[in-house]
Amino acid sequence: MENFTPLPALLGGVLIGLASVWLLAANGRIAGIAGILHGLAARLPGDSAWRAWFIAGLVAAGFLWHALGLAPAPREGFGLGWVVAAGLLVGYGTNLGSGCTSGHGVCGLGRFSLRSLVAVCTFMVTGGVAVYFVRHVFGVAS
Amino acid sequence: MRLNLSAFGAGLLFGVGLWLSGMANPRKVLDFLDITGNWDPSLLLVMAGAVAVTAALFRPVVLKRPAPLLGGRFEVSDLRHIDLPLVLGAALFGVGWGIGGYCPGPALTALANLNVESFVFVAAMVAGGLLKSVPLRQGR
Numbered sequence: 001m002e003n004f005t006p007l008p009a010l011l012g013g014v015l016i017g018l019a020s021v022w023l024l025a026a027n028g029r030i031a032g033i034a035g036i037l038h039g040l041a042a043r044l045p046g047d048s049a050w051r052a053w054f055i056a057g058l059v060a061a062g063f064l065w066h067a068l069g070l071a072p073a074p075r076e077g078f079g080l081g082w083v084v085a086a087g088l089l090v091g092y093g094t095n096l097g098s099g100c101t102s103g104h105g106v107c108g109l110g111r112f113s114l115r116s117l118v119a120v121c122t123f124m125v126t127g128g129v130a131v132y133f134v135r136h137v138f139g140v141a142s
Numbered sequence: 143m144r145l146n147l148s149a150f151g152a153g154l155l156f157g158v159g160l161w162l163s164g165m166a167n168p169r170k171v172l173d174f175l176d177i178t179g180n181w182d183p184s185l186l187l188v189m190a191g192a193v194a195v196t197a198a199l200f201r202p203v204v205l206k207r208p209a210p211l212l213g214g215r216f217e218v219s220d221l222r223h224i225d226l227p228l229v230l231g232a233a234l235f236g237v238g239w240g241i242g243g244y245c246p247g248p249a250l251t252a253l254a255n256l257n258v259e260s261f262v263f264v265a266a267m268v269a270g271g272l273l274k275s276v277p278l279r280q281g282r
Binding site for chain 1: 192194214251
């Protein structure tokens, strides 16, 4: 467990929570990233601008982290076939299930939503099973 | 415009939280999900920190107000039933998460890595979301 980083993890989590409170308190929106993205992709009339700006903020944070020299080296050599499969499943699954780690996890659990609790337990279990197969059965370095 | 600037600021703070916490690093995410490997429990604390804040402020403070600070109304789901789309969708999402190590927020902020992997992942994720809407014609 030498990779355990409790303090940045906790502080980062608090910032994620505060950002979610900000978006709900100011804009009246749930900070569910999948919902924000799928809503933008669906091009709902009159409901796109704030979604694009939120995502621009997310991406800007990445550039900021790189500019500060704090970003970890990106992963290399992970097969693009796996990347495509993972992306399709994440996109389809979060749209069908109405949420992801932020919508059901951070925001849904914070509202004590039973639906979100069921969703979080479900994706934690299937995520654990998937990584077990990829890393330990198929022997892929992911 | 104030709504858009506010959304940008919230996204920026959310993204900083993702990078600081380690969630923007797919290897760290997979080390968390990989309980039979070299397990890294950090992400439990990310979730605990985030949910502690939302639980303390969403219902007790924010949703007690009549309307959001910048106007409009609170757009919060009032669905309560556990149904097949919820469970199947979450299950499929989890499989994708466990394969790639990216959930939607980290995938988007990782676009700043400017590498092939993050562009391909985000393109596939958007396509996957659109695919869901094709047969049922359900907008969200």
